[in-house]
Amino acid sequence: MxxxxxxxxxxxxxxxxxxxxxxxxxxxxxxxxxxxxxxxxxxxxxxxxxxxxxxxxxxxxxxxxxxxxxxxxxxxxxxxxxxxxxxxxxxxxxxxxxxxxxxxxxxxxxxxxxxxxxxxxxxxxxxxxxxxxxxxxxxxxxxxxxxxxxxxxxxxxxxxxxxxxxxxxxxxxxxxxxxxxxxxxxxxxxxxxxxxxxxxxPYRADTLVIESTYGDKNHQGRKDRSKQLRGIIKKAVQDNGVVLIPAFSIGRTQELLYEFEHIIYRNQHNPMWQNIDIIVDSPMAANFTQKYREFKNLWDKEAKRKLKQGRHPLDFEQLTTIDSHQDHLAVINYLDSVNKPAIIIAASGMCTGGRISNYLSRFLPKATTDVLFVGYQAKGTTGRDIQEYGPQGGYVYINEQKIDINATIHTISGYSAHADQHNLINFVKRMHHKPKHIRIVHGDDEAKQALASAYQALLPMAEIEIGKA
Ligand SMILES: [Zn+2]
Ligand SMILES: [Zn+2]
Structure with missing residues (x-):
């Protein structure tokens, strides 16, 4: 083999x-x-x-x-x-x-x-x-x-x-x-x-080929990140700015909607939360959200419990979905003119294109804007550049235009939908029959190296390898 x-x-x-x-x-x-x-x-x-x-x-x-x-x-x-x-x-x-x-x-x-x-x-x-x-x-x-x-x-x-x-x-x-x-x-x-x-x-593996996206990092706990999420939104509401969340259509978008529904539910008497607009600007994301609803038999216990209580974690009043490109452009102009807080989720997740680019071009120069990264930003993507240069008051190029960044940039790691180092180690540790051979793929060099050392310490006799093309 x-x-x-x-x-x-x-x-x-x-x-x-x-x-x-x-x-x-x-x-x-x-x-x-x-x-x-x-x-x-x-x-x-x-x-x-x-x-x-x-x-x-x-x-x-x-x-x-x-x-x-x-x-x-x-x-x-x-x-x-x-x-x-x-x-x-x-x-x-x-x-x-x-x-x-x-x-x-x-x-x-x-x-x-x-x-x-x-x-x-x-x-x-x-x-x-x-x-x-x-x-x-x-x-x-x-x-x-x-x-x-x-x-x-x-x-x-x-x-x-x-x-x-x-x-x-x-x-x-x-x-x-x-x-x-x-x-x-x-x-x-x-x-x-x-x-x-x-x-x-798994119960056993003789050979394991494993991802290492977060092989050298540990995520924030769920409580911390929910708290951080609430904090960012609160600021956005106070200064009437927008919160831009670049997210892939599948996965994080639905996780975030799930979190927002929870916050809104918990704050039923707080007008700030009852009146906030949560905009998913992506027909794709809307399609996938529909699929998530369709396959609710695959949800975890907590989510199923909410359904039983008559709640709709992925479908609530404050949520608007934008479909056509015309509406997309109209929403940007509208938000730019009104001075009203809103949360916008749009693809692509690493800002390499998609509707988020138009939001970033328009709103990155504004100090009232908050950009929230919830996913891994690969090297060389616009997302990674904003993450790196944004906090220093830098700029990025979007559609060949130089855009100054006056927005506040945040990163929350827990919504990344990827296991962190701790999870990756446990994945192996909890096997009954542990692998004799591990091949590490799907990660930056530092992440792969860090995970390899961790596995070698866990399984001194195993052959730990870093995948090569
Ligand atoms: Zn994936
Ligand atoms: Zn992947």
Whole structure:
């Protein structure tokens, strides 16, 4: 068995890992097929980043851990390269994936409806929805030689608590004389994140391929971050400014709405909270929020309890959704003219484009504005620049325009939807049979190194490796 990487080794984006078995008569499996983003695309032209630069001849299946674009964005290119094998995903991911791919095609590739539909038809033909905790057999190239090392491979998705439908993957490889379990973490959620249950460790893993986004950091506790969130909003209300929250459509947006509903519910007699406008400026985010409501069977106990009490954690009075581009521009002009507090959630999460850019261009120069980062900002993204230069009174370039930053910049780490170092260590520590081999991927260098040292201290006999392309 060998595992090679076509992304998410020199950074966090472009996740695409390949598991090869049986060197004589090979079968391969892809785990995710994501897009590179931010500085991780530097030095490559855009066609190169997208190209499937590996042979797909022996690939028997694509396994999708979750539908963030940096894990699924290259699927259209995989299909264009002739990939015609099953795509396995959890039931919720399978339901979200066509929306994500359609959006990715519209934003980055083509507006041609026929082309988009052709790609979606092909995707729908190949996708196989699987419930969590079910073993299913994957296709294997069988040779006439019965002694090939692996003749059966099975897959199971386990809840990863990262976004709706997210999973880590257990793969059982069985041969005549051996059994080996490989676990791919995908992206793991943080414990005590709102809405979805935290991931439970696998019972066993022989080989573990694990993400390390926050391999060198620990998040704030949930209480702290709720308090910080309330504080920021309070300031915004007092100075009648806007709070801009760049967020991906899937995951953080819903977590934040969930938190806002809670704060509003707790402050039923406080007019400030009853009158605040919470604007989700993204048709995509609205679609995904709808999906989160649809799959409420996957919510955690606390969220289900609120439903039972007749509350609607993702659908409340103060919430407005903006759909058309015209309305989007109108809202910006309106907010600019009225001197009224508002909270705006818009994509993209790292400010690399999307509707948040128009808000940032208009409102970053205003001292009454607050920008709140709730997610990881990759190097080279506009988000990272604002985070770095904003507090020093610097500037950024947005759409080739120099924009001064007079806004106050905040970062709250707990809503990142990624496990922190503590969670990543516990993920391994709580396994019954611990891995002999750990491969660390999906992180900046410092994060990978820090996590590697922590794992080595925990498992002195294990082979700990940092993934390389
Ligand atoms: Zn993710
Ligand atoms: Zn990821």
């Amino acid at each position: 060998q595992i090679i990487h076509h992304g998410a080794v020199n950074g966090v984006t472009g996740s695409c890992h390949q598991l090869d078995i049986n060197p004589q008569h090979p079968s391969s499996y892809l785990i995710d097929c994501g897009l590179f983003q931010g500085a991780e695309t530097a030095g490559q032209n855009s066609a190169d980043q997208l190209q499937i630069d590996f042979t797909i001849d022996n690939i028997k299946a694509l396994i999708v851990t979750h539908c963030h674009i940096d894990h699924v964005g290259r699927i259209p290119y995989l299909l264009a390269a002739g990939f015609n094998q099953p795509i396995y995903a959890t039931t919720a991911t399978a339901s979200l994936l066509p929306l994500v791919i359609e959006d990715a095609l519209k934003v980055g590739v083509t507006r041609d409806k026929k082309l988009i539909q052709a790609c979606l038809n092909q995707l729908n033909k190949l996708i196989v929805p699987i419930d969590y905790n079910q073993w299913i057999s994957l296709p294997v190239n069988l040779s006439s030689n019965a002694t090939q090392p692996v003749n059966q491979i099975k897959l199971k998705f386990k809840p990863a608590g990262h976004i709706l439908g997210s999973a880590y993957v257990e793969l059982d490889l069985k041969g005549p004389n051996n059994k080996h379990r490989v676990v791919f973490s995908g992206d793991l959620g943080a414990t005590y994140a709102p809405l979805l249950p935290s991931p439970k460790s």
